[in-house]
Amino acid sequence: MRAAIGLDLGTSGLKALVLDEEGRKRAEARAGYPLHTPRPGWTEQDPQDWARALKEVFRALAPKLSGLEVVGLGLSGQMHGAVFLDREGRFLLPAPLWNDQRTEEEVRWMEEVFPRPELIRRTGNPAVTGFQLPKVLWLKRHRPDLFARVHRVLLPKDYLGFLLTGVQATEYSDASGVGAMDIARRVWDGELLQALGLVSDLFPELGESHRVVGGLRPEWAEVLGVKAGIPVVAGAGDNAAAALGLGISRHRKGVGSVSLGTSGVLFLPLETPTPDPEGRVHLFCHADGAYHLLGVTLSAAGSLEWLRKLFPEASLETLLREAEAAPLGALGLYFLPFLAGERSPYLEPRLRGAFLGLSLAHTRGHLVRAVLEGVALSLGVVHRVMRRLAQAEAYLATGGGSASDLWLALLAGALETPVLRVVGEEGAARGAAILALVGAGVYASLEEALRATQLEAVPGPPPVEGVGALLPDYEAWVELLLERYRRLP
Numbered sequence: 001m002r003a004a005i006g007l008d009l010g011t012s013g014l015k016a017l018v019l020d021e022e023g024r025k026r027a028e029a030r031a032g033y034p035l036h037t038p039r040p041g042w043t044e045q046d047p048q049d050w051a052r053a054l055k056e057v058f059r060a061l062a063p064k065l066s067g068l069e070v071v072g073l074g075l076s077g078q079m080h081g082a083v084f085l086d087r088e089g090r091f092l093l094p095a096p097l098w099n100d101q102r103t104e105e106e107v108r109w110m111e112e113v114f115p116r117p118e119l120i121r122r123t124g125n126p127a128v129t130g131f132q133l134p135k136v137l138w139l140k141r142h143r144p145d146l147f148a149r150v151h152r153v154l155l156p157k158d159y160l161g162f163l164l165t166g167v168q169a170t171e172y173s174d175a176s177g178v179g180a181m182d183i184a185r186r187v188w189d190g191e192l193l194q195a196l197g198l199v200s201d202l203f204p205e206l207g208e209s210h211r212v213v214g215g216l217r218p219e220w221a222e223v224l225g226v227k228a229g230i231p232v233v234a235g236a237g238d239n240a241a242a243a244l245g246l247g248i249s250r251h252r253k254g255v256g257s258v259s260l261g262t263s264g265v266l267f268l269p270l271e272t273p274t275p276d277p278e279g280r281v282h283l284f285c286h287a288d289g290a291y292h293l294l295g296v297t298l299s300a301a302g303s304l305e306w307l308r309k310l311f312p313e314a315s316l317e318t319l320l321r322e323a324e325a326a327p328l329g330a331l332g333l334y335f336l337p338f339l340a341g342e343r344s345p346y347l348e349p350r351l352r353g354a355f356l357g358l359s360l361a362h363t364r365g366h367l368v369r370a371v372l373e374g375v376a377l378s379l380g381v382v383h384r385v386m387r388r389l390a391q392a393e394a395y396l397a398t399g400g401g402s403a404s405d406l407w408l409a410l411l412a413g414a415l416e417t418p419v420l421r422v423v424g425e426e427g428a429a430r431g432a433a434i435l436a437l438v439g440a441g442v443y444a445s446l447e448e449a450l451r452a453t454q455l456e457a458v459p460g461p462p463p464v465e466g467v468g469a470l471l472p473d474y475e476a477w478v479e480l481l482l483e484r485y486r487r488l489p
């Protein structure tokens with residue numbers, strides 16, 4: 001039986017999934033790595049840790065491949081990060097990530113050179129601190145010594161592709177999150193880059209998600225125990241790949257996805273490149289040749305993970321059980337999940353998180369409950385913006401946090417829209433594997449592959465009644481914080 005391997009370079013770890021040509025999961029592996037915060041507002045990962053994780057998941061998969069003919073590999077991963085490479089392909093510094101907020105000044109400068117509406121018209125988005133382009137400008141300004149040695153800047157998953165094939169390439173879905181792509185024409189915006197003092201050559205070649213970028217190098221083929229030279233396809237940014245894994249494309253109008261990964265994400269497919277005129281949510285290319293809107297709460301499972309680390313004596317299961325036992329509204333406690341600033345809909349890197357309404361009555365369980373509710377409410381606010389821009393009739397759930405019934409039920413309450421689960425393994429690695437099956441020629445088109453691998457959707461847990469009623473107070477607290485942080489010098 002033919003099969004493909006999908007990789008997802010997540011923020012918390014690298015996931016690999018083996019998908020056979022009938023859409024069944026045959027094996028999986030995972031390896032974690034740390035996220036570093038050398039200063040408040042900075043987030044980085046070491047590309048060497050990613051390479052180590054790659055070797056680890058390949059070693060773990062190798063014995064599970066017997067009876068399968070591995071015909072290709074597909075890539076996906078966290079968007080927006082920057083891997084700066086010299087001419088020899090060595091990275092020059094740890095990679096700043098999608099939730100790194102160090103580029104406030106560069107973003108301000110970009111919007112002086114190009115007014116916000118002009119940037120949105122060209123790229124689909126305003127200047128966003130987490131995107132890759134401001135990181136390039138940051139390096140040029142703050143580390144000119146290193147910048148002089150930069151030959152190419154790769155997105156995280158494209159760096160994995162480079163390790164696997166020796167080829168530096170990208171594709172439209174992830175590239176549209178760089179902030180430098182002409183979104184309607186799907187080319188690097190040379191005029192924009194020139195005005196910012198950069199050249200298009202810094203960025204890799206663009207193309208379709210299912211195209212083969214190169215063959216698997218012998219040293220990696222040996223670790224995995226497969227033939228050298230099997231095709232590696234370009235893949236997709238993690239959100240587009242996860243959407244494909246759930247079967248979400250231009251052909252399934254009104255069905256979006258909600259992801260509870262480190263970030264919390266609402267994804268809605270779009271036929272044409274129609275941005276939010278106010279830039280509150282993102283417009284990116286989907287991996288199916290069309291487009292999508294993306295609303296992002298920067299710290300979703302990231303907030304839960306932060307809280308979990310504060311209580312090392314308790315397991316996640318214990319914490320979630322305590323949250324379940326706590327009442328709706330956590331006795332008046334609100335959590336604002338802005339631990340790394342916020343994107344949608346406020347686009348405010350300076351915001352910081354908060355527990356508001358603490359009293360002597362509050363226990364650990366109330367804190368956890370408030371975190372789950374705060375993330376759900378935050379996505380509820382994002383949904384109210386997105387549903388005006390695209391059809392939103394149902395969301396399919398994905399991401400590590402979607403394993404929690406309580407979190408999904410709170411989410412369904414906050415979104416006031418059905419949240420469904422699919423039967424079987426979802427996730428970005430599945431989407432990347434589907435793209436690999438297309439690139440390797442197992443399917444004639446992505447549409448055919450999606451039809452053949454479609455997972456059944458079933459209702460998620462019933463919504464928690466009354467979550468929506470918490471929204472006005474939640475938003476009032478956000479307004480207070482926004483007002484304070486926007487006034488900071």
Ligand SMILES: Nc1ncnc2c1ncn2[C@@H]1O[C@H](COP(=O)(O)OP(=O)(O)O)[C@@H](O)[C@H]1O
Pocket residue numbers: 010011012013260261262263301302304305316320398399400401402403404407
């Ligand atoms: N049963 C669960 N309930 C709630 N959250 C969970 C559960 N299992 C895992 N998580 C959360 O999911 C996160 C990992 O999700 P994942 O989608 O893999 O993230 P990423 O792609 O950002 O690495 C973990 O950090 C953890 O907080």
Ligand SMILES: O=C(CO)[C@@H](O)[C@H](O)COP(=O)(O)O
Pocket residue numbers: 010011012077078079080098099130177238239261262263264265294296
């Ligand atoms: O920045 C975004 C999307 O714009 C994030 O969604 C990243 O792509 C990271 O994803 P996770 O690690 O949370 O899955």
